[in-house]
Amino acid sequence: MNHRDALTYHPAMSASGGMEKPVERSLREFLGRLERDHPEQIVHVGEPVDPRRFEVSAVLQHLERRRKYPLVVFDHPLDLTGAPSAFPLVTNVFATRARCALALGLAAGDAGLPLALAYAAREEAARRDGARWAPEPVAERDAPVKAVVRRGDEVDLRSLPIPRQHEMDGGPYLDMTCVMRDRDTGAYNTAFLRNQFKGPRKLGLHMSPRQNWQIARKHEAKGEPTPVAIVVGHPAFHIGALNVAPFGTDDYAVAGAVAGAPLRVVPSATWGEAFMVPADAELVIEGLVPAGVREVEGPFGEFPGTYGPQRLRWVVEVTALQHRRDAMHQMVFSGHPDTWVLGSFPKEGSLYNRIKGVVPSVTAVHLPTSGVGRFHCYISLDKRVEGEQKQAALIALGECDFVKHVFLVDADIDVFREEEVLWAVATRVQADTGVDVIRGAKGNALDPSQVHDTAGAKMIIDATKPLDRPFESRIAVPEEALARVDLDRLIPPDVQGRLA
Amino acid sequence: MPRIFWVTCPDCGKRFTCHVELRHAQWRLRCPYCEHEFRQEDSPRIDD
Numbered sequence: 001m002n003h004r005d006a007l008t009y010h011p012a013m014s015a016s017g018g019m020e021k022p023v024e025r026s027l028r029e030f031l032g033r034l035e036r037d038h039p040e041q042i043v044h045v046g047e048p049v050d051p052r053r054f055e056v057s058a059v060l061q062h063l064e065r066r067r068k069y070p071l072v073v074f075d076h077p078l079d080l081t082g083a084p085s086a087f088p089l090v091t092n093v094f095a096t097r098a099r100c101a102l103a104l105g106l107a108a109g110d111a112g113l114p115l116a117l118a119y120a121a122r123e124e125a126a127r128r129d130g131a132r133w134a135p136e137p138v139a140e141r142d143a144p145v146k147a148v149v150r151r152g153d154e155v156d157l158r159s160l161p162i163p164r165q166h167e168m169d170g171g172p173y174l175d176m177t178c179v180m181r182d183r184d185t186g187a188y189n190t191a192f193l194r195n196q197f198k199g200p201r202k203l204g205l206h207m208s209p210r211q212n213w214q215i216a217r218k219h220e221a222k223g224e225p226t227p228v229a230i231v232v233g234h235p236a237f238h239i240g241a242l243n244v245a246p247f248g249t250d251d252y253a254v255a256g257a258v259a260g261a262p263l264r265v266v267p268s269a270t271w272g273e274a275f276m277v278p279a280d281a282e283l284v285i286e287g288l289v290p291a292g293v294r295e296v297e298g299p300f301g302e303f304p305g306t307y308g309p310q311r312l313r314w315v316v317e318v319t320a321l322q323h324r325r326d327a328m329h330q331m332v333f334s335g336h337p338d339t340w341v342l343g344s345f346p347k348e349g350s351l352y353n354r355i356k357g358v359v360p361s362v363t364a365v366h367l368p369t370s371g372v373g374r375f376h377c378y379i380s381l382d383k384r385v386e387g388e389q390k391q392a393a394l395i396a397l398g399e400c401d402f403v404k405h406v407f408l409v410d411a412d413i414d415v416f417r418e419e420e421v422l423w424a425v426a427t428r429v430q431a432d433t434g435v436d437v438i439r440g441a442k443g444n445a446l447d448p449s450q451v452h453d454t455a456g457a458k459m460i461i462d463a464t465k466p467l468d469r470p471f472e473s474r475i476a477v478p479e480e481a482l483a484r485v486d487l488d489r490l491i492p493p494d495v496q497g498r499l500a
Numbered sequence: 501m502p503r504i505f506w507v508t509c510p511d512c513g514k515r516f517t518c519h520v521e522l523r524h525a526q527w528r529l530r531c532p533y534c535e536h537e538f539r540q541e542d543s544p545r546i547d548d
Binding site for chain 1 (some may be wrong): 503516520521522527529530535
């Protein structure tokens, strides 16, 4: 299914979120399905590797240079003491849209706009009917993550294979989902945040001024520490964590809706029922962020593919580590497709729906990996009147502060094919009239080109054809000729397969 | 105003980036390459 079919596909999704298969509720079940049904998606590295010495990243970088993005399981990584770790390391889980579609119970072929719209439909379902998707408490005996529980001095994070990813990283880093709970509403909030290893029971914590940052600020204002749970190894939960729901929305409900079944939760080891944690994760690290404490943290290779500098950041005093028996550790390969894909489709569907509400002629929205899945936004529309394309761009910029450059194209351009978008820019834009710049809008602190910490410039490139004057059409081979000529008869498929 | 500065570790000689909030602050910087902690005034070179 290509993105053009999404318009007819969308209504069916409103009920089921487009789910073709039930979503696995654990990382190991998902890996099992890939091994069984999609073996091309997964590879094991059986030799020992040392994550402290960049060997995990080196394997991924080698693959990337060959344009290969499989999910990689390192079966025998070393831990932070240099000894064999009991925890295999899984990474690149989210490095392709097809694999994310599979993780959400869709077909690999639905990886374009249908994936984005399915995500948005499920996110909206959680907003509409939070009670339906409220997390489901389970007993400890039914919670795999409770198989091993270590508290206080029993915890030693050095047992984990925590990688150093890039050469200037300040140390080994966790980069998975941090959960905090708002003290006013009780809503759980999830976000991918970086945690620098600082000791057996101590981590650094970087937060941008977003929702978890707000939660921590509220605790600090009362002079209280902020509880945090770091959740590792739970594919649908991690994808659900990327939702763009407003502050106060319970992300546990959204995670359930995204997965198609309420999130199973269990009392935390530290705070009991006052703070529930996902029962089906591979492992959960719990800790307290002390009020008013900052230490130097970083640098860290961040999502834009550049470093976030060393700066003063929060710390986490670890209180508990709980995990499955035979638990696996997971990392996201930061600043690579593993983060870029994750950053894109959860926002695309929401943007599409928001634009559609005002500009019905929109046909697709895409945040390409070349724009780190966040900074560039391609919007296609079947423009009916001049101006509506700018309206669409302004909605995208207003809706998502990650979006920095908006590319507007006509509906004949497939926004999931970057060369088509750039062709439109090359042939339908005159820079003196087709480019708008908005100064001083909220941007992203990790954008290295931004001079101010929170504000930056936005750009709209209008590559749509003008309606108010004749404009040359795109060349085309007649469809009738394409239908008449059978390529496979003229050039057999085996010959096609070896052509340049 | 640049948001970062480059600092050279006095121990291993390698360079890394820090946020401007740390410039002229009393915090000891930590070299990501050799883990040496040092005061800015001990760095042989700071580019800001």
